[in-house]
Amino acid sequence: MATPITANRLAAALRAEGVRVVERSGWKTHNRNHKGPWGPVNGVMIHHTVTSGTSNTVGIVERGYEGLPGPLCHGMIAKDGTVHLIGQGRTNHAGRGDGDVLRAVIAERALPAANEADTDGNTHFYGFECENLGDGHDPWPPTQLDAIERAATALCRAHGWSAASVIGHKEWQPGKVDPKGFTMAWLRERVAGRLKSKPSGGSSGGGSQGASGSTYVVKGGETLSGIGKKLGVSWERLAQVNKITAPYVITPGQKLTVPGKAAGGTYTPPPFPNGLAPGRSSPSAKSLQMALKDTGWLDRSVPLADNYGPQTQKAVTGFNRKHNLFTTGRPNDPAIGRRGWDLLHQLAYGN
Incomplete structure (x- = not known):
């Protein structure tokens, strides 16, 4: 009270x-x-x-x-x-x-x-x-x-x-x-x-690598690609978080939010070109599910599992539809291919 x-x-x-x-x-x-x-x-x-x-x-x-x-x-x-x-x-x-x-x-x-x-x-x-x-x-x-x-x-x-x-x-x-x-x-x-720790307000200076919620002030002549390399995050994720769209123009003095790397950023890709598909338990779907959770496509209450179940299928289908990634060429494709896998983990972890 x-x-x-x-x-x-x-x-x-x-x-x-x-x-x-x-x-x-x-x-x-x-x-x-x-x-x-x-x-x-x-x-x-x-x-x-x-x-x-x-x-x-x-x-x-x-x-x-x-x-x-x-x-x-x-x-x-x-x-x-x-x-x-x-x-x-x-x-x-x-x-x-x-x-x-x-x-x-x-x-x-x-x-x-x-x-x-x-x-x-x-x-x-x-x-x-x-x-x-x-x-x-x-x-x-x-x-x-x-x-x-x-x-x-x-x-x-x-x-x-x-x-x-x-x-x-x-x-x-x-x-x-x-x-x-x-x-x-x-x-x-x-x-x-x-x-359990002290408040962690973001930096307003040059930014800190991987610090969730920090900011980076753009300097003259810099590009999103160069800033991404400096901070250890993908330029695509910088653009997504800061709502910067094509032609991806940034200006000196502009403050960029620096996304932090989410937990579970280390992952093992499944074998390609076959990728991961519904009903399979080998390879494990856990890395896929972690990335889907960290990008907001899969409810965090869904337990991690080796099996590629209905909730994972639904999340992948939505992700594929959003990014026009249809591994089999069919609409509402629930399989994750190499391009989808790479984009998903780039958005989630910057790698």
Whole structure:
């Protein structure tokens, strides 16, 4: 239980944790305090938006919609990992949920199943909406997952909470499914690990090799290819993370987000030209599944397995369709070929 932190302290806590922050106009006084109490606060709640497009999503969570006025969160976490600060105070994100869950959060113990809606969550939780369609297919980019982890950690650190104070909307209110695409157990594990060390804000200088969330300032005459070689990441991944498209022009003074190398970056390619295909258990599909998870194509709750099962097939099919990679020449191809394998691991690990 705690008094809510100030707007300035919230922004500072996020930046100290290495989060890229955009402060929307008027966010420090944008709230629903006239409709009910704000605080004491007890935890952080994570949502997905069921929307696409950062500009569109920011507008929705700021204004709200018919029957649910904005602000709909304290911060909106975009696909590129930027946290757009939307409101400060009471926001319309949590609704009514299970009082037993709140008591478990306060006690920092395992959560019971949410089966009642008897407690006002807008009073007790900070809320982060995360840009995602929530259909189980829309990927969660590593940069976005990293920002979710850092944002939740920042508030836990500011209040002296443990990772048990981080919950999903689906754990609070009966019938909710968000966030969909990763598990809250996974997120709490990541937050717990980050809380064991000091805040790791990104560098604003020349960048640091493989440092997730760091930035690199472009110098005159530099190219994405040259910067990628210097930092040990692929230029394609630099372009993807920073939303730079053809003809891939960068300018002196431009700040680039440097993607970190995800866990599991060492991998053994399957034999080609046959590649990996559904139903096979040799070679193992585990390296493929790790890369699919780290690029947001495969739900992190799916257990790693030697067998190339239906969920892996579905993830590969989506990846192939997105990048026009059809190993067999058929649409909805669930097999991964050499080009797909190389591109997937380049996006995931920069190698």
